[in-house]
Amino acid sequence: MPGRLSRRSLLAATVALPLVGLGSGCARPAGLASSAGGRVRITFWSALRGSKQVVDAFNRTQDRIEVVFQQIPSGDQGGYAKLSNAARAGNAPDVATLEYPQVPGFAIDGVARDITGLLSDGLRAKLLPRALGLTTFDNRVFSVPLDVEPMVMHYRTDLFAQYGLPIPRSWDEFAAVAGTVRDRAPGRRLVLFPTNGFLQFAAYAWQAGAQWFDTRGGVWNVSLADAATRRVSAYWQRLFEEDLIFANASPGRQSDAQISQGLVLVRLTGAWDAGAQMSSQPGQKGRWAIAPLPQWDPARPVVGTHGGSTFAVTKDSAHPEAAMEFIEWQVSSPDALRARLSSGASSQYPADPALVAVGRDTFNRSYYSGQDIYQLFETEAGKISDGWVWGPRMTATQHVMQDGFARASGGEGTILDAVREAQSATMPDLVALGLATSEHST
Amino acid sequence: MTTTALPPTPVHAAAPPGVRATARRGEHIACGVLMAPFFVLLIAVFLIPVGTAVWLSFFGNDRPGLGFGPAHTIFVGLRGYLAVLSDPTFLGALGTVVLYCVIYLPLIVVSALALALLLDSGAARLRSWVQLGLFLPHAVPGIIAALIWLYLYTPGISPVVALLGRADVTVDFLGVHAVLPAIVNIALWSNLGYNMVIFYSALQAVPREVIEAAVVDGAGPVRTALRIKTPLVRSSVVVVSLFSLIWALQLFTEPMLLSQSTSMISSRFSPSMYIYDAAFTRNNYGLAAAASVILLAATIALSYGVTRWTNRAPRELSR
Numbered sequence: 001m002p003g004r005l006s007r008r009s010l011l012a013a014t015v016a017l018p019l020v021g022l023g024s025g026c027a028r029p030a031g032l033a034s035s036a037g038g039r040v041r042i043t044f045w046s047a048l049r050g051s052k053q054v055v056d057a058f059n060r061t062q063d064r065i066e067v068v069f070q071q072i073p074s075g076d077q078g079g080y081a082k083l084s085n086a087a088r089a090g091n092a093p094d095v096a097t098l099e100y101p102q103v104p105g106f107a108i109d110g111v112a113r114d115i116t117g118l119l120s121d122g123l124r125a126k127l128l129p130r131a132l133g134l135t136t137f138d139n140r141v142f143s144v145p146l147d148v149e150p151m152v153m154h155y156r157t158d159l160f161a162q163y164g165l166p167i168p169r170s171w172d173e174f175a176a177v178a179g180t181v182r183d184r185a186p187g188r189r190l191v192l193f194p195t196n197g198f199l200q201f202a203a204y205a206w207q208a209g210a211q212w213f214d215t216r217g218g219v220w221n222v223s224l225a226d227a228a229t230r231r232v233s234a235y236w237q238r239l240f241e242e243d244l245i246f247a248n249a250s251p252g253r254q255s256d257a258q259i260s261q262g263l264v265l266v267r268l269t270g271a272w273d274a275g276a277q278m279s280s281q282p283g284q285k286g287r288w289a290i291a292p293l294p295q296w297d298p299a300r301p302v303v304g305t306h307g308g309s310t311f312a313v314t315k316d317s318a319h320p321e322a323a324m325e326f327i328e329w330q331v332s333s334p335d336a337l338r339a340r341l342s343s344g345a346s347s348q349y350p351a352d353p354a355l356v357a358v359g360r361d362t363f364n365r366s367y368y369s370g371q372d373i374y375q376l377f378e379t380e381a382g383k384i385s386d387g388w389v390w391g392p393r394m395t396a397t398q399h400v401m402q403d404g405f406a407r408a409s410g411g412e413g414t415i416l417d418a419v420r421e422a423q424s425a426t427m428p429d430l431v432a433l434g435l436a437t438s439e440h441s442t
Numbered sequence: 443m444t445t446t447a448l449p450p451t452p453v454h455a456a457a458p459p460g461v462r463a464t465a466r467r468g469e470h471i472a473c474g475v476l477m478a479p480f481f482v483l484l485i486a487v488f489l490i491p492v493g494t495a496v497w498l499s500f501f502g503n504d505r506p507g508l509g510f511g512p513a514h515t516i517f518v519g520l521r522g523y524l525a526v527l528s529d530p531t532f533l534g535a536l537g538t539v540v541l542y543c544v545i546y547l548p549l550i551v552v553s554a555l556a557l558a559l560l561l562d563s564g565a566a567r568l569r570s571w572v573q574l575g576l577f578l579p580h581a582v583p584g585i586i587a588a589l590i591w592l593y594l595y596t597p598g599i600s601p602v603v604a605l606l607g608r609a610d611v612t613v614d615f616l617g618v619h620a621v622l623p624a625i626v627n628i629a630l631w632s633n634l635g636y637n638m639v640i641f642y643s644a645l646q647a648v649p650r651e652v653i654e655a656a657v658v659d660g661a662g663p664v665r666t667a668l669r670i671k672t673p674l675v676r677s678s679v680v681v682v683s684l685f686s687l688i689w690a691l692q693l694f695t696e697p698m699l700l701s702q703s704t705s706m707i708s709s710r711f712s713p714s715m716y717i718y719d720a721a722f723t724r725n726n727y728g729l730a731a732a733a734s735v736i737l738l739a740a741t742i743a744l745s746y747g748v749t750r751w752t753n754r755a756p757r758e759l760s761r
Binding site: 140195392399400403406428429431 | 510710
C-alpha cells in the first residue's frame with residue numbers, strides 16, 4: 001500500500017524541512033535589490049486598500065528611492081503565511097504590512113527588525129503614543145503605526161427612524177434597543193456577533209478594561225478570561241440566548257446578505273469600515289451614519305481599537321534606511337493620505353494626528369449624508385484606553401477562540417468557554433517557543 | 443523482504459563446496475542490488491525526516507524571556523513534548539481520531555468482508571462489474587474525493603441536501619454532530635472497494651474441497667461464509683485492519699478540505715492537522731516536531747499491539 005505509507009513520510013518531510021517555503025511569489029530576493037539608475041530600489045508588500053496609489057505618489061515625489069509594490073492577500077487569506085515563508089527563505093520584502101496583533105509574533109520570529117535606532121525623533125513625536133505603544137516591546141520599536149482605528153457604531157439611520165429607535169449610549173440601552181428591534185421586526189436584528197470576530201471581541205474586552213497580555217517583570221502574563229472579559233462574555237452570551245442578535249461568520253455569504261438586505265441595523269467595527277462599506281454597498285448611500293460605541297459607564301467613556309495597520313522593516317532588507325524613509329513618508333505625509341483616500345475605499349484614521357485635517361478635507365462625505373466622520377473619529381480616538389498589549393501568537397489564539405465561538409453559536413458551550421479554551425491552547429505555544437510565561441484568571 | 447531467508451534448495455546441498463560459495467555470493471549481490479532502492483528510499487524519505495523531526499523536537503532556536511532578544515540554538519529536552527501533551531487541543535485531536543477509528547475500522551472491515559463474501563458466493567455474471575464499480579472510487583485521489591463529497595454535503599449547492607429538503611428532511615452534513623460521520627463516509631467510499639479486493643483474492647485462495655466438504659456436511663451458504671471462509675481469511679482481516687488503522691491515524695486530507703466550508707472542523711481537528719497548524723500557522727517547529735514524533739510513536743505502538751494481539755490468538759486457540 002505505497003500510497004498510504006508515503007503520506008506519513010510526506011507529512012514528516014513537510015514538518016521536518018521548514019526551509020521548503022511557499023515564498024516563491026517573491027521572484028527576486030530583496031537582498032539583491034540594486035540601484036537602478038542611481039535609485040535605491042526597495043520592495044513593499046501590503047494588502048491595504050489604496051497602497052498602489054500611495055506607492056505611485058511616493059515614486060513621483062522623489063528620485064532617490066524606487067518602491068516596488070506587490071499587492072498580497074490579506075493576512076487571514078494567507079498574507080502572513082506568505083511573509084513568514086519568505087522570511088524563512090531569506091527573501092522577505094524590505095517593508096511589510098502588519099496589523100497590530102501580529103507585531104509581537106513577527107518580532108519574536110525575527111522577521112520584523114528592531115527599528116528603535118532608525119525611528120527619527122521627529123516621527124516619534126508625531127505619532128499617537130498609544131499607537132506607538134502597541135508596536136513597542138521591551139523598549140524596542142518593531143513597527144511604525146499607519147492608522148489607529150477606534151471602534152465605532154455604524155448604524156442604519158433609515159431603519160432607526162422607521163422603528164423609532166434611540167441611539168444607545170450604554171450597553172444596557174444597546175440591549176434594550178436589540179429587544180425592541182426583535183419585537184418590531186422579527187426578521188431583523190440589531191447586530192451580528194461574528195463567530196469569526198475575534199478582533200471585535202478583543203475590542204469589546206479592551207473597552208471593558210481587560211488586559212489579555214502584559215509583559216510586566218519580563219514575562220508574558222496571560223489572562224484572557226479576566227473579570228472584564230467575563231463581563232463582556234456574559235453580556236453577549238445573554239443577547240445570544242435571548243435571540244436578540246445574529247451569530248454567524250462575517251464576512252461570508254450570510255453576513256453579506258444581512259447587510260445588503262438590511263437585516264442588521266448596526267455594525268460595531270473600526271473607523272476604517274466606513275470606507276469599506278462605501279465600496280462594498282454603494283447602493284446604501286445615505287442610509288448609514290456613525291455614532292460612538294455604547295459604553296459600560298457613559299460618564300467615563302473608553303474604547304478599544306478594531307483594525308489598524310503598521311509597517312515593519314524586515315530582517316532581509318538591504319536598505320533599512322531607505323525603507324524607513326518610505327515608511328515615514330507613508331505615515332506622516334499629507335500626500336500619502338490623500339493618495340490613499342483617493343482610491344475611494346479607505347476611511348483610515350491616521351496615527352499621526354496632524355493628518356486628521358487632511359482626512360477630513362479629502363474624504364468624500366456624500367455616502368454618510370455629509371456627516372463629519374473624521375471629527376467623530378478624532379473624539380473617539382481620544383478615548384482609546386492605554387496599556388493594551390497583544391500577545392506573541394495571536395493568529396493561533398484567534399483561531400481557537402473563533403472555533404469556540406462557532407460551537408457556541410451552535411449551542412455547544414458558551415462564549416466564555418471559547419475564551420478559556422483559547423487561553424489553554426495558547427499557553428503550550430508560548431512554552432514551546434521558550435518564552436517566559438505566567439498564567440492568570442483561568 | 444523475508445524471501446531471502448528461504449532454506450537452500452536441495453540443488454545447492456548436492457553441489458560441491460566451491461560452487462556453493464560462488465552461488466551464495468551471487469545471491470547476496472542480487473539481493474543487495476534488488477533491495478538497494480528500498481533502503482535508499484527508506485533512508486531518504488523516512489529515516490532522515492524522522493531524524494530531523496526528533497532533532498527539531500529537542501533543540502529550540504530560543505529567545506529567552508519576552509522573546510525579543512537574539513536567538514540561540516539550545517537543547518530544550520522534553521519541553522516540546524510536555525507542551526504538546528498539556529495542550530487540550532492536541533488531546534482533543536487525539537480523541538477525535540480515536541473516535542474516528544472506533545467508527546471507521548469496524549465499518550470498513552465488516553462491510554468489505556461482507557461484500558467479498560457475497561461476491562465469492564454467487565452472482566457470477568455481475569462479479570467483475572461489481573468489483574470494478576466498487577474499486578473505481580479508490581482510483582480517485584483523496585483530495586478529489588473530498589472535493590466531490592464537499593460538493594454533496596454543502597447546503598445550497600448539494601443535490602442530495604436539496605432532495606432531502608424536498609422530502610422535508612433537514613440534514614446538515616457539516617453540522618456539529620454529523621461532521622465526523624460525514625468524514626467516515628468519505629473514507630468508506632474511497633477504501634471499501636480496495637479492501638474488498640484484498641478479501642476477495644484471499645477467498646479465492648481458500649481450497650474448494652474445504653467448502654465442498656462443508657456443503658456436504660449440510661452447511662448453508664451463510665454458515666459456510668461465516669464459519670468456514672471467514673476464519674480461513676483471518677490473516678487478510680489482520681492486514682486490512684492494520685493498514686486501515688495506520689491510515690486512519692493520519693486523518694488529514696478530508697477534514698482539511700471540509701474545514702473550508704464548516705467552522706465545526708477546527709484547524710486542529712486531527713493530530714496531523716494539529717501538526718500542520720503548529721508548523722505553518724504558528725511557526726512553532728519544536729511543537730510540530732514533538733507532536734509528529736508522538737503521533738509516529740503512537741502509530742508504531744498501536745500497529746505493534748494489533749500485530750501481537752492477532753498473532754497470539756491462534757496459538758491460544760490451538761492449545
